[in-house]
Amino acid sequence: MSPRTKEQNDAIRELRMSQIMQAAAEVYMEKGIQLEVRDVAVKAELGYGTVYHYYKNKHMLLEDLLWDALNRTESAVMPVLMGDSGSLLKAESFSRLLLWKSIQDPSIFILLKTVVDNFHHFPGNRFSKLFADFQERIYSPFVEMIREEMGSTAPEKTANLIFGTLVGCTTLNIHHNMQSEIDVDRIVDMIFSGIQSKER
Known part of the structure; x- marks a missing residue:
């Protein structure tokens, strides 16, 4: 042989x-x-x-898992980042894609939950570069969409609310073994209609 x-x-x-x-x-x-x-x-x-x-060790493994998830998250939202959002607001299209991908891909959900938790369970500053890249590649462009499209006076606060809601909805779906598939469109519509009514 x-x-x-x-x-x-x-x-x-x-x-x-x-x-x-x-x-x-x-x-x-x-x-x-x-x-x-x-x-x-x-x-x-x-x-x-x-x-x-x-x-x-597991920290090396998790680090690779999260970097891979960051690259896949960026690929998932790339159509919106490149300007193709159809008739919807870019921020709304971005949120739909992010929710949909976090339901489909456990590693993307893990990344988003870990970021929302501020890497609480991870030792030292091991993930500071990953967090900085997430901020630059995912979070900041999203904040800018909210600022431009919605005229939000506190776009970071709005972005945090949206990220937290998306993670929370996905968590409920995963950990409570909900039989029916999560209604991505309905959830995102509710989030944005609520935000827009508050911004008026």
Whole structure:
């Protein structure tokens, strides 16, 4: 049997990383910060040594999970950031996409919840760069949309309210095993109609 090529090794590494990330998100949803690398290995159906080869501890694993989630969050809202929001306000389209993606993708939900919690469960300043990037790539553009479109006198406060509401709705849906799919349009309509009536 001939040795694997570099391309084959890269493909295997990519597959393993994908398995580990998906398993880490699922375990985090079950156990929160109490997750261990061993739990992730079991969920991914990989040997502990295989996962440990990539991640020496859970904080390294969570850091990669959150960076990957940040990149996917940015990709998800990119159409709105690039100006394609259809007939809706950009801020409203942005919120719909964010809620929809956080329901579909546990790692995006984990990122948003972690940011809303101000990285409360994470040690030291390990995630300060991630937080700064989130602010620059996701939060600040959203605040600017609110300022421009809604004439809000306190756009940061409005953005915080929206982020908190989106995370709260997703949390209820996930942790209470709601049978019916969350009504993204209705939730976002309620948020924005409430904000607009207050701003008048």
